[in-house]
Amino acid sequence: MSKIPRLSVRHLTKRFAALVANDDISLDVMPGELHCLLGENGAGKSTLSSCLYGLYQPDAGEIRVDGKTVQLRSPGEAIRAGIGMVHQHFVLVPGFTVVENVAVGTGSGWRLGRAEALSRIEAICSTYGISLNPHQFVGDLSVGEQQWVEIVKALYTGARLLILDEPTAVLTPEESRRLFAIVRRLTGEDLSIVLISHKMAEVMQSDQVSVLRKGRLVGTVVTSQVSRDQLTTMMVGRSVAAPTRAGDAKAHGETVLSVRGLTQLRDRRPVLDNASLDIAAGEIVGIAGVSGNGQDELFECLAGLAHPDGGKILLDGETLQAYSPATIAAKGVGYVPSDRFRDGLVADLDIGENLVLGQQWQARWRKGPFIDAAALDANARTAISAYSIAATGPSAPSRKLSGGNAQKVILAREFAKATRLLLCNQPTRGLDIGAIEFVHRQLLRKRDEGCAILLASEELDDLFALSRRIGVMFRGRILAVLDTKKATYDEIGSLMAGHRSEAAA
Amino acid sequence: MTDFNLVEWRFERRLDPRPAARIVALAVAAAAAALVCSLLFIAAGASPRAAFAALLQGSFGSLRAAGETLVKATPLIFTGLAACVAFRARIWNIGAEGQVFAGAMFAYWLQHNLTGFPPFVQIPVVIAGGIVGGALYAGLAGVLKTRFSVDEVISTVMLNYIIVYVLSLLLLRGPWSEAGGFFEQTPKVDPDSALPLLFSGSRLHFGFLLAIVTAGLVQMLLTRTPLGYEIKAAGSNIRALEVQGTNTRRLILVVLLVSGALAGLAGITEVYGVHYRLKAGAITGYGYSGIIVAILGQLHPVGVVVASVLFGALLNGATLMQIKTSVPSALIYAIQAILLLFFLAGWAACNFRLRRVARA
Structure with a gap:
């Protein structure tokens, strides 16, 4: 091509001690190009983008912006070089207005030239079709709008290359569509976008895809010339079967869990609002919703971690009286928390110890006053082989487990506990395709054993593939519980955004 | 174009420090501490x-000196264990000082009503009193938390502050003050309540034996029991637990109860093993030294x-020095602090390494 690439990476290598996170990576992004970085977790996407944004310094290699070699020792230098980044977690001040958030700390010096900032922001918004009220407080904006503020902020500092780190993870399907409309306006004005994602639907909208695997660049391809399956194979290194529900072979049995009018207040505002739900034995009920709409609160109430302020929970027809994790677990309930390293595992305990977390006083793990090391060891060996946990043995430290293997340890423990009910909050979040496949198979196996399963996921594909019914949560309410066979993506998508449809009635 | 020839040194975090590196770091830390101490000695006008x-001779030069070193080490073992149990669970019990006082005071309160009873009654009461007193006082902080x-x-x-002044009050005009006495202290306790001496010709008492056995029990508690499991888990991620x-x-x-009980034992070894009377001077400072x-x-x-034995040796050898x-x-307290700082630096250094990297 005759044009000079906007960004050109040459032989970039970044090591962390013995680990090579980025190994000799070279790629070009042309002006006006939407370039996707695709890879499993740990493939080196974040390391590469951190190098581009000056958060890490590469050990070798070169970065060129518009043909000029740049040294990016800090984000400040990256911004001056014309690189902007929108992080997954926004860095905005909720109590500031849009103008203030954009202008403060972005080269305005000591004085804040409000009028000038305002006119520049309005110009940016109208050029790219972003509809924002500059005087609104950021705390009052929706998540999608906050993301636009981040984009405007990057453009305000003069970015010609924008890095978007998994931008749709926190968005509804509708918000995602609007984001991509904006992205297309940006590329139309010759801006370059580097999109980090592992959602195939988004990846397919890009111009070029660079696939990373285990720190190496597998290849850069023109998106229109490849299929989803080809990309997946490049990413994983083998072909992967899409999850299938494998039929609702067994008829679902009696109701195991009944949630009636569950309400929880925080600062006198309901975070759970009159939520009701039933799950039968041998049934998976999915929970869809944009994160932060009461899913975590629902799970925490059901697991006994939080006290509901109203409503009741019936397990096998019996109303729960005491809400504590121990009493609920004793009734045959397993809980797979969404934040596995915070709520699910103790990093300093080894695998064998983590597999009995919370059960350390139970007679089967004890020999007199002491913990029965042999019993823990035998238990861990069984779990490691049954769940194919990649570890050296029962005494391997949990600290070093990858996300997938950490989740397998948690699944092994909770599945053993869950004789009646299994609560799974985002069990595949952040996992790579191989591990996701494994979790799905295990969930289906557990279902076929007659366990009732409540499954929340941000991936609608997963919910459609696994669950018999899908409940949609919005602002603490369960708006509707739909039969998966009759529901459509659009229907669920609009419920996630809070629009009640006729079908929901 | 770029100055790739330039080289710089950079600190990097080691992912898993090797045991050999730890030993080297400890040796370097000890040598550096000795060097700084030498400078202090020179500044004080001595070779x-x-x-x-003199330090070595005073602490281990004779059987008697060695015995005295262990006497000094005894309360530190108990307060050290107290801090060890709590800190492992990431519970920051800085109150061993007050729990030492509480153990000594509770034991004295029980025992001084039993004067005249035979040793096999009084000594168990004294030990139990130390345990219960320390535990109750730490338990107070536990309830507050x-x-x-x-x-x-x-x-x-x-x-800590409260109990020091409560003791002072009890001793100054209160019921425990020595009749006709001038100092803030109780009268001598019944000899039948004293912890027995282990050898003749040394002040080494039963408390040291108790400390060693307790250390073994604490080790067992931490590594093999469900409570130890919980302590380890709490120290890493109490939320998951x-x-x-x-x-x-x-x-x-x-x-906190266990930690306080251990600290309380330090109180009774000093009162009933060394001084044979309750006074603030007999039991001050061990709680804080225990943290170190x-x-x-x-x-x-x-x-x-x-x-503890190392610190006991320093305290004991200081007199001869x-x-x-x-x-x-x-100056021995300065030496203790220097040791702590250098060893902490040494351990921190184990987790890093210096690496040559290209680039300016």
């Missing part, structure tokens, strides 16, 4: 060689015993 020789979310660092430090159904409030309370000992011992019971050279014995 470092003579001062170190679990019921009212009062930070244990604040509450334990404040409770709670999510999985462990009552963490009760755990915090139990850890526990950290030097890397929160490991065996390490606590070793560090002052007599033989002109170095004031108070």
